[in-house]
Amino acid sequence: MMTWHDVREKQLDRRVMGILSHGASPIEARRSLIEIPRQIGSVDYQDLSTFLPKLELTEEDKDQARCNVVNYFIEREAFTSMPDDYADRYLRDIRRTMEFDIDAAAEAINAQPGQAVLETVHHWANFSVLYETCDQIKRKAPRVDRFILFHNRPDVDPRLVMLESLALSRVKVEFILICITSPIFKYFRQLVTENTVFLCMGDMPIEDAQTKTAAGSFATLNLTDGSGNVAAQQTLSLGSRLARMFKARHYKLDYPDTNRVEMRPVDSELTLRVPAKDWIFWPILGSYVTTQH
Incomplete structure (x- = not known):
């Protein structure tokens, strides 16, 4: 019988982090988890179809999903020593492959006084998309003077630290990081201005007790394939709570397909979309409640 420990050891994200933590180079990590499995035609860890059997996922989809997870964690390691100029170019390179449809929402933020909430998902290019989105919002909504991003890990991702630095130096806007599991979370209101935009992730698992305490609301994440399933x-x-707390306008930033990101107002209940192969959390889908149609 497979134990919970066995299941955890077959999670791709844990494999990547384990290999990198033992001193492997990004090239070695990719070879072990991507290139060798391609050569032998099989993997010894769970793949995307393990959790989403009713989605029509091709072998290319599953391979891309694996690559996205591996590259996501390799990117984290690279940012620990990346110069600002190179990081800026790297993050902005997302414009070559991703179409951004956010102008109308950004202009609405500029036209209406008060705070705004922007909720998104953990896409493989999450940090590049966030950086570009903040830049475009600032261009279309110059009144915005501060972004406050909420995260749930006390050990801050180096990519967030880089975003904090680049937002101030390149986008000319403050970018503040708040950990929702730290004592400072209860005091974050002191950092809020009239022109603040809150950034948060709307795809955290319901089993995350600490996040659940802070969030207090549920959302729906629709993972999609290329056939409409x-x-x-x-x-x-967390965004729903923030919107109520500040009587702020609530927006979502999600992905109707692989090469497009949209920013739209949230009418009532929050529903976010992302292609399954592009979502970084798929290795822990066992922590989510899933319905398929």
Whole structure:
């Protein structure tokens, strides 16, 4: 019988982090987890179809999903020593492959006084998309003077630290990081200005007790394939609570397909979309409540 420990050891994200933590280079990590499995035609860890059997996922989809997870964690390691100029070019390079449809929402933020909430998902290019989105919002909504991003890990991702630095030096806007599991979370209101935009992730698993305490609301994450099928996950939403707390306008930033990101207002209940192969959390789908249609 497979134990919970066995399941955890077959999670791709844990494999990547384990290999990198033992001193392997990014090239070695990619070879072990991507290139060798391609050569032998099989993997010894769970793949995307393990959790989403009703989605029509091709072998290319599953291979891309694996590559996205591996590259996501390799990127984290690279940012620990990346110069600002190179990081800026690297992050902005997302414009070559991703179409951004956010102008109308950004202009609405500029036209209406008060705070705004922007909720998104952990896409493989999450940090590049966030950086470009903040830049475009600032261009279309010059009144915005501060972004406050909420995260749930006390050990701050080096990519967030880089975003904090680049936002101030290149985008000319403050970018503040708040950990929702730290004592400072209860005092974050002191950092809020009239022109603040809150950034948060709406795809955290409902089993995350600490996030659940802070969030207090649920959302729906629709994982999609290329054939119109959907696997809906129940997730936690901090953005809904923030919108109520500040009477702020609530927006979502999500992905109707692989090469497009949209920013739209949230009408009532929050529903976010992302292609399953592009979502970084798929290795822990066992922590989510899933319905497929």
